[in-house]
Amino acid sequence: MLVVTCRPALPRRRLLASTAAGLLLGGCAVGPDYQAPAAPGSQRFTEQQLPTQTVSTGGAGGAAQRFDQGRDIPADWWALFHSQQITDLVTLALKSNPDLAAAQATLRQAQENVRAAQGSLFPQVGFDAQWQRQAAPTAQYGVAGGRTLTYTYDSYNVNVSYTLDLFGGVRRQIEQLDAKAEYQHWELVGADLTLAANVVNAALTEASLRAQIATTEDIIRIAKEALSLTQQRFALGAVSQADVLQQQALVDQQVATLPALQKQLQQQRNQIAVYLGGRPDGYSMATLDLNALTLPEDLPVSLPSKLVEQRPDIRAYAALLHAASAGVGVAIANMLPQVTLSGAYGRGADNFSNLFTPEGIAWSIASAITQPIFKGGTLNAQRRAALDALDVAAAQYSSTVNVAFQNVADALVAIERDAEALQAAVAAQKTADASLSVAQTQYRAGGGTYLNVLTAQQSAFSARLSVTKARATRFSDTVALFQALGGGWWNLPDTDTQLADASGAQR
Template identity: 50%
Template sequence: MGLKTTMRKHKSLAAASACVKGGALAASLLLLHGCMVGPDFTAPDAPRVNGYLPEGNPAPTATAEVHGGASQVFLRGRDLPGEWWKVFRNKQIDAFVTEAIQNHPDVAAAQAALRAARENVLAQEGSLFPQVSASGSGTRQVVSNASQNQSGNSSPYNLYNASVSVSYVLDAWGGTRRQVEALQAQAEYQQYQLEATYLSLTANVVTAAISDASLRAQIDATNDIIKSEEEQLKLVQRQFELGAVAQSDVLSQQSNLAQTQATLPPLQKQLAQQRNQLMAYLGRLPSEDRGEHVSLSSLTLPRDLPVSLPSALVRQRPDIAAAEATLHKATATVGVNVANMLPQIQISSSYGRNGLTPSSLFSPGTAAWSVAGSLSQTVFDGGTLYHDKEAAIASREQAFATYKSTVISAFRDVADSLRAIEADANTLKAQLAYEKAAQDSVKISRTQYMAGAVTYPSVLTSEQNYQQAVIARVKAQAQRFSDTAALFQSLGGGWWNRVDQTAQSLPRTNAGYFQDH
């Protein structure tokens, strides 16, 4: 990956000097019109690596005998689906994503920004054509006879004028075309910003729905634990009434139950806040929550996971593509500033007619015309144009460094996602084993307590361990689904396999111009 190290070399100025060499004026103008000074943009090469991890693709993940615990396989070079969220096979998630795309104002803002950028391209392209203006006037006037050494005034008369003027700034050095190129790159940037908005929004909706499901499962698990502990409290109370246990055991169980009940309000608070966040992603206000939700049991964990080739990632990630468009714009801007340092050529002409009456405007002898050409060159400006060019070169260097940083971050995101899927599968397997062991420990400790073999604190310890194990297992289940969504997001989300642009992003002057872009 790298650009040629010509950022501070003045090859563009040398090209301009070559352009001015020629013979006749006409031939020189034709040559100049085809010349474009400044560096031509070349997309940076993709990193020359074969994978995202030192060992390549990770092996298939561990399996846990619980929902969401299936093994996942990484398929190198497999393309991503455009509607990647459908891999979870959940109609409610599909409905959430559709609603978010239709309603969220960030999407509308990104569409409008893209349209504005495309309109700017069309506006600048107009500078490549001659500017034609027409004018007409009619005046009634009196000429003083004093200019003819006569007294008094002449009779009033009418004077009519109609004319057409044409002016054309010759794009001799390609400065205007470089401006168009820069604006086209800006439009590309806005296009990828739109894709980034879609990717971020869809991923946020999916992960918010999964978090919602996780919190609901944690609340259900906590309620089950509370119910079990309430039954245990009744049992201990009966034993106390029979004189079989001390009152301290009853108080300990009451304390344990209250402690478990105290964990419920924070979960309910998190769920309420998560619902508010989900509503925001859907473009709704919190009061417009209709209660739709996803359960962990309704989600399907995809077995096959696509992993794009590193060479494809730099074309798939919207943030990388946007950084490349910024680099393209900065490169074209260097050419604009180089062209500004060179002579500017303008051609103009006009044709008109004058007459005392409207009908006489087209009579013989009333025509007037002119053709002119001008060349201007800044001789001294205190170094303004030179330093404008140097600033543009520095901005190009900055854009290139930013591009490289974006690529590094993107590859890190993919590597993090792969590691997370691998590690969290192992975590779920371990948590499930811990939960089963804790559940067995609770049963054994309660039996031993009833037999007088252990004290009641041993029962409390086993119950608390089981409670923690259940909540941890639920979190680990949800994390596997979130990890899967994160992988699709880190790989670019498959936007190239769907159409995200709407009529809101198309120029109003010619809605079909960008249909194929």
């Protein structure tokens, strides 16, 4: 199948000049013109209609979050947590992370490859000069006498060659490289978003772990007090050894949880150090205070039809689809004739004084046409492979869109259920606190034991631990929503220039 397109194959603005020249001198472009896939027609992200807002709970991190359909996301979405420390961490990471530097350099490399390929659209001009001094016996030329002939020859030539892009193969190659550069552009945008989300989540996890460690240490302290009291009562014969062993097992269980939490805490700090472009031994920033954070209450929820424009990964796979489409044109063009025009003008003489005389002029004009006739089926197989690659890219694009919608749906459902989980955890904590208050009152009135007080106190601390985890989860899933919706990169000033051309120093 031969598809010939007589429209420009490279719509991007930075290629207009070179494309116009190629169209003027070349002709039509074989292969399909890329058409961006239509946006999904979904009306919502989740299976069931979302409520307008989540439930609310008193205390830090318990505010109701409202789902604001169609609201835009700010570029610096992390600022919505109202934490200067988070803002500083993200800013430093975006400035210093070496993985981002590598992504920026990869983008620049891809852009330069496009510019290099554009040169094929223009005539190639070269210059060569030759100076030759040679001695040879006259017998070599059939002249007797045993003499040696010495002569000098100078030549200077300007060579011009141009391969007509009759079927747009060169333009399709440039289009393909340009699409790959665009893929790297969106990979960089996605890397920015992922890094920012990872930094915020790591800081939130660190804060949660620090609070969990403090609460766990309180639980261990209370459990050891209860063990000591149980041992005293055993010595007096008031309880059995089974009671002592049961309390000892409880202490051991709580103590066993502490090293894992401490390990996770230090590993999180090590990870943050790497995100910031440094090493663990040089990281000394204080832990974030979870209670000092503000939970964003008005959550932007983009329209489903907008998600394909906002998600960097979807835009990246659209660029790969574009590259695969152009690759079909390249494969087809390789099967068709190629015409090359060439010319040369120069001068040559046996000495410099004769170089500029009419007798020293040398010129040539030539044309050549090449047409593959038999290559053992290679070219046709390459065309079919290019069509298969296009099918692969289309399937991958479709899968990426589906996963993106799943990410948003997961985040929205998580935010709704997180609020309910925190509400339940806070209710459990209130019950545990009330039970502790009753135990303390009974003990002061002489109607209860101190062991009952310690047991109630231990339950209260455990409930507080659950509240800490539930609160941290609300923050983390809010970050997940911002990331799933694309992160607001489109609200950066002069986004294309900043992320594409000014992402690194231009050379």
